[in-house]
Amino acid sequence: MVLVLSNQQLVAMRAHAERVYPEECCGLIVGTLDAAQVVPYKTVVELAALDNRWTSDVVDSDEAELEGELSNKAKHSEHIDKRRRYWIDPVDILRVQKRARGKGLGIIGVYHSHPDNEAVPSECDRAQAWPDYAYAIVSVQSGKAVDVQNWALDSAHQFQPEAMQIAPSSATDRMPISA
Numbered sequence: 001m002v003l004v005l006s007n008q009q010l011v012a013m014r015a016h017a018e019r020v021y022p023e024e025c026c027g028l029i030v031g032t033l034d035a036a037q038v039v040p041y042k043t044v045v046e047l048a049a050l051d052n053r054w055t056s057d058v059v060d061s062d063e064a065e066l067e068g069e070l071s072n073k074a075k076h077s078e079h080i081d082k083r084r085r086y087w088i089d090p091v092d093i094l095r096v097q098k099r100a101r102g103k104g105l106g107i108i109g110v111y112h113s114h115p116d117n118e119a120v121p122s123e124c125d126r127a128q129a130w131p132d133y134a135y136a137i138v139s140v141q142s143g144k145a146v147d148v149q150n151w152a153l154d155s156a157h158q159f160q161p162e163a164m165q166i167a168p169s170s171a172t173d174r175m176p177i178s179a
């Protein structure tokens, strides 16, 4: 598929990522999914910027195991904070989903940032990813958004790059910048 978004939306994602640096930002991508086309499109209509709700209580079983092994060291979970993880509250997801449905839209993806890291999904990102969603990742280096890459799961639940296409969302997008 191809993720179609406006330059303004891309700028908004990058700005959110820079604003919460050095923590990870996160948000939901709301829009439409047109699978009937020769090239199926996910079209972004709006972005729902959310708070990163990660806490050390959100620990998956692997980490809980690891934490047990490292019991004589500092607690493992305390080293994994919002600079390395994000968590979207299910309550936020339901709220955004309800609002989207009211407009005939749906959640088509998730965006988040990687502070001082590449815009490549982590194993944790992969484990918690949903099929069909677009996963846009903003790489923020020293507080500056330097790269945005989009990913989607394949049938083997592995991330593959998913193309992004910039489409003007309004007339103002198309206006040339004049001095």
Ligand SMILES: [Zn+2]
Pocket (backbone or CB within 6 Å): 112, 113, 114, 121, 122, 125
């Ligand atoms: Zn990530």
